Amino acid sequence: MGSAHLAAILLCVCIIAGGAIADSQNGTNGVPRPAEVRIGALFTFDSVIGRAVKPAIELAVADVNADPTVLPGTKLSLLMQDTNCSGFVGTIEALQLLAKDVIAVLGPQSSAIAHIISHAVNKLQVPLISFAASDPTLSSLEYPYFVRATQSDYYQMSAVASIISQYQWREVIAIYVDDDYGRGGITALGDALAKKMSKIAYKAKLPPGAGRTAIQDMLMQVNEMESRVYVVHVNPDSGMTVFSAAKSLGMMSSGYVWIATDWLSSVIDSSGHVDSDATENTQGVITLRQHVADSGIQQSLLPKLNNLTRKENRSSFSSYTAHAYDSVWLVAHAVEQFLSAGNAISFSVNQNLQAIKGSSLQLDSLRVLNNGDKLLEKVLQANFTGVSGQVQFTLDRNLIHPAYDILNIGGTGFRTIGYWSNFSGLSVAAPENLHSVPLNSTTNDIQLHDVIWPGQTAEKPRGWVFPYHGKLLRIGVPLRTSYNEFVMQDDGPDGVKGFSVDVFKSAISLLPYPVGCTFVLFGDGLKNPSYSDLVQKVSENYFDAAIGDISIVTNRTRLVDFTQPYTESGLIIVAPARETESNAWAFLKPFTFQMWCVLGLLFLFVGTVVWILEHRTNTEFRGTPRQQIMTVCWLVYVLHNISVFQRVQAFLLSDI
Ligand SMILES: *[C@@H]1O[C@H](CO)[C@@H](O)[C@H](O)[C@H]1NC(C)=O
Numbered sequence: 145m146g147s148a149h150l151a152a153i154l155l156c157v158c159i160i161a162g163g164a165i166a167d168s169q170n171g172t173n174g175v176p177r178p179a180e181v182r183i184g185a186l187f188t189f190d191s192v193i194g195r196a197v198k199p200a201i202e203l204a205v206a207d208v209n210a211d212p213t214v215l216p217g218t219k220l221s222l223l224m225q226d227t228n229c230s231g232f233v234g235t236i237e238a239l240q241l242l243a244k245d246v247i248a249v250l251g252p253q254s255s256a257i258a259h260i261i262s263h264a265v266n267k268l269q270v271p272l273i274s275f276a277a278s279d280p281t282l283s284s285l286e287y288p289y290f291v292r293a294t295q296s297d298y299y300q301m302s303a304v305a306s307i308i309s310q311y312q313w314r315e316v317i318a319i320y321v322d323d324d325y326g327r328g329g330i331t332a333l334g335d336a337l338a339k340k341m342s343k344i345a346y347k348a349k350l351p352p353g354a355g356r357t358a359i360q361d362m363l364m365q366v367n368e369m370e371s372r373v374y375v376v377h378v379n380p381d382s383g384m385t386v387f388s389a390a391k392s393l394g395m396m397s398s399g400y401v402w403i404a405t406d407w408l409s410s411v412i413d414s415s416g417h418v419d420s421d422a423t424e425n426t427q428g429v430i431t432l433r434q435h436v437a438d439s440g441i442q443q444s445l446l447p448k449l450n451n452l453t454r455k456e457n458r459s460s461f462s463s464y465t466a467h468a469y470d471s472v473w474l475v476a477h478a479v480e481q482f483l484s485a486g487n488a489i490s491f492s493v494n495q496n497l498q499a500i501k502g503s504s505l506q507l508d509s510l511r512v513l514n515n516g517d518k519l520l521e522k523v524l525q526a527n528f529t530g531v532s533g534q535v536q537f538t539l540d541r542n543l544i545h546p547a548y549d550i551l552n553i554g555g556t557g558f559r560t561i562g563y564w565s566n567f568s569g570l571s572v573a574a575p576e577n578l579h580s581v582p583l584n585s586t587t588n589d590i591q592l593h594d595v596i597w598p599g600q601t602a603e604k605p606r607g608w609v610f611p612y613h614g615k616l617l618r619i620g621v622p623l624r625t626s627y628n629e630f631v632m633q634d635d636g637p638d639g640v641k642g643f644s645v646d647v648f649k650s651a652i653s654l655l656p657y658p659v660g661c662t663f664v665l666f667g668d669g670l671k672n673p674s675y676s677d678l679v680q681k682v683s684e685n686y687f688d689a690a691i692g693d694i695s696i697v698t699n700r701t702r703l704v705d706f707t708q709p710y711t712e713s714g715l716i717i718v719a720p721a722r723e724t725e726s727n728a729w730a731f732l733k734p735f736t737f738q739m740w741c742v743l744g745l746l747f748l749f750v751g752t753v754v755w756i757l758e759h760r761t762n763t764e765f766r767g768t769p770r771q772q773i774m775t776v777c778w779l780v781y782v783l784h785n786i787s788v789f790q791r792v793q794a795f796l797l798s799d800i
């Protein structure tokens with residue numbers, strides 16, 4: 145009866161305290177503090193996230209009111225509206241909430257409603273603090289009053305892209321629900337993958353609330369494609385249907401990779417106990433969960449939450465619970481500072497709406513929060529430690545330290561295989577331990593823990609297959625009329641046989657995956673075809689490849705890539721042998737007459753130089769001029785014999 149009791153009390157407070165009450169409580173600067181401030185909450189009660197956050201918000205309001213240090217003398221009162229999973233109802237409900245003079249709105253849960261309501265709160269100057277809308281485009285400058293008290297999918301998709309690049313997959317198929325949430329997320333995924341040199345091969349969109357038949361049709365379609373890596377970004381309330389349909393189509397078996405964004409972990413977390421259906425259909429799936437640092441605060445909160453939820457069989461703790469609880473405190477701290485700064489809470493008539501006369505909708509009740517910009521400023525300046533960790537905003541209005549747990553579902557639960565954080569990328573160490581130490585590049589390349597993939601296999605799936613209805617490779621085969629041992633026409637199933645065909649088939653069979661190919665004969669069978677034309681056809685993509693006794697010549701290597709040669713060409717140069725008359729002076733042939741003259745002159749020159757240097761000191765170089773000339777000649781002769789002639793000889797021999 146706990147929450148019913150509490151809700152009843154809150155309701156009474158609302159009824160008694162209707163209107164903006166300015167009691168005689170005094171704040172600083174003599175501005176009286178109100179006895180009550182109202183905040184609104186906007187989510188779908190009967191949804192996975194709604195069930196997880198409702199007790200948390202109620203508990204947080206009770207905790208704020210019980211805490212004497214924040215908002216002393218002022219009570220926070222909570223008005224909740226059910227958006228009922230519908231953009232239309234949700235928008236009307238949101239406007240009704242705004243008409244009740246709330247100073248801040250928690251929610252909405254859905255990104256689609258957030259887009260519409262953001263326009264309204266911009267004009268009414270009421271901060272919209274969403275604990276669940278994760279569409280990255282909501283961070284745009286167009287929506288200054290939208291504050292995201294959860295992580296943007298921009299970061300989640302960076303995490304998904306990091307996982308994909310870690311396992312070296314190049315193409316993925318995105319399965320998503322085609323609304324603001326799905327589109328925004330998948331666009332961010334495309335950008336994140338592009339940075340990692342990967343891409344989305346196909347975007348399979350589902351209408352919001354798609355039935356099982358539509359999902360099955362879509363899955364059968366993507367099953368025929370090449371990529372086997374699927375990223376599933378859908379709503380928690382209908383997402384499990386994707387996996388049960390995939391299971392029935394045999395797509396949860398080995399070879400497939402399934403990565404689900406944090407919707408899946410919120411389904412599993414919120415089911416409280418291990419749901420046999422959920423884990424049975426998702427064996428081997430990788431999913432993400434917003435990282436919530438394990439702190440003492442969280443532990444002390446759990447018993448209180450369980451006390452609230454036990455009677456109504458509601459959820460257990462999930463990251464949405466933590467963010468919802470913290471966003472109430474975020475508002476409480478901001479309002480405290482807003483009031484301390486001497487601002488009063490007051491509303492004024494919206495001039496724009498005044499102009500719309502004669503509407504039967506009671507638009508006058510939508511009033512502008514005076515100094516709402518100052519309240520927004522206080523919200524964005526928040527700096528406190530909440531259940532989900534440090535609550536603080538960066539300059540681009542995102543929560544600091546975005547981080548995700550990476551979970552692998554297996555058996556009757558899941559294992560944490562690693563973490564991703566904006567600061568350190570993928571790691572096996574919890575991100576809060578990494579924030580404190582300076583980034584160490586040697587610890588940065590740690591792999592994730594081992595994953596059990598679908599089909600209970602530990603081997604990393606290749607991530608792609610040859611599509612069932614894909615094009616076969618066209619292999620060009622020359623239709624020779626002579627020397628057809630290499631390739632020849634055949635009546636067998638392939639239509640060709642021969643040595644080249646055998647080599648090709650053996651090579652193909654060594655590949656770890658099947659390759660479909662068909663052999664296409666080239667040539668008219670009357671004369672040998674032009675191999676240059678065959679190569680040309682490969683480079684023109686008429687053939688995907690060609691086999692045969694094709695010589696590797698320069699011209700052809702400019703057009704196509706050749707394999708290693710697998711047979712000796714057997715080509716040799718045959719030159720006619722000419723009879724040349726031979727005589728005794730044939731040894732003079734290597735050099736011309738002039739060359740012999742130069743050699744002779746060099747001979748004498750070297751001898752003269754040696755004589756000039758030696759004859760003054762060396763007694764061997766003395767004597768009669770005839771003796772001296774003899775000595776020089778001998779010396780030069782010996783020197784040349786040893787060195788020059790040997791070198792000339794070597795040169796002549798080597799260059800033949
Ligand atoms: C649980 O709720 C009951 C009444 O709703 C209250 O008396 C009790 O103290 C609560 N227990 C805890 C642990 O908060």
Ligand SMILES: *[C@@H]1O[C@H](CO)[C@@H](O)[C@H](O)[C@H]1NC(C)=O
Pocket residue numbers: 169170217
């Ligand atoms: C109001 O202000 C007066 C003097 O500044 C102080 O004595 C009194 O306690 C204050 N009342 C409250 C409710 O804070």
Ligand SMILES: *[C@@H]1O[C@H](CO)[C@@H](O)[C@H](O)[C@H]1NC(C)=O
Pocket residue numbers: 226228233
């Ligand atoms: C919520 O929507 C469901 C169907 O979408 C409808 O049956 C139900 O009446 C709605 N509830 C409210 C309170 O609008």
Ligand SMILES: *[C@@H]1O[C@H](CO)[C@@H](O)[C@H](O)[C@H]1NC(C)=O
Pocket residue numbers: 455456457
């Ligand atoms: C709570 O859940 C249990 C088992 O999950 C079930 O037996 C019980 O009826 C539920 N109680 C309510 C009030 O729904």
Ligand SMILES: *[C@@H]1O[C@H](CO)[C@@H](O)[C@H](O)[C@H]1NC(C)=O
Pocket residue numbers: 527528
């Ligand atoms: C936030 O608070 C912590 C301590 O509570 C402080 O160290 C830090 O400087 C604060 N940051 C900002 C931006 O005020």
Ligand SMILES: *[C@@H]1O[C@H](CO)[C@@H](O)[C@H](O)[C@H]1NC(C)=O
Pocket residue numbers: 538542543544545546566567
């Ligand atoms: C994430 O990292 C980038 C680059 O390191 C930085 O510019 C950005 O501010 C970070 N975001 C948050 C929310 O910390």
Ligand SMILES: *[C@@H]1O[C@H](CO)[C@@H](O)[C@H](O)[C@H]1NC(C)=O
Pocket residue numbers: 582584585586587
């Ligand atoms: C980085 O890690 C290595 C090995 O773990 C360690 O030896 C080194 O001191 C670390 N450097 C810093 C700056 O922490």
Ligand SMILES: *[C@@H]1O[C@H](CO)[C@@H](O)[C@H](O)[C@H]1NC(C)=O
Pocket residue numbers: 699
């Ligand atoms: C190389 O190819 C060009 C044009 O494709 C041709 O003109 C040329 O004669 C070829 N050269 C030889 C050596 O085959």
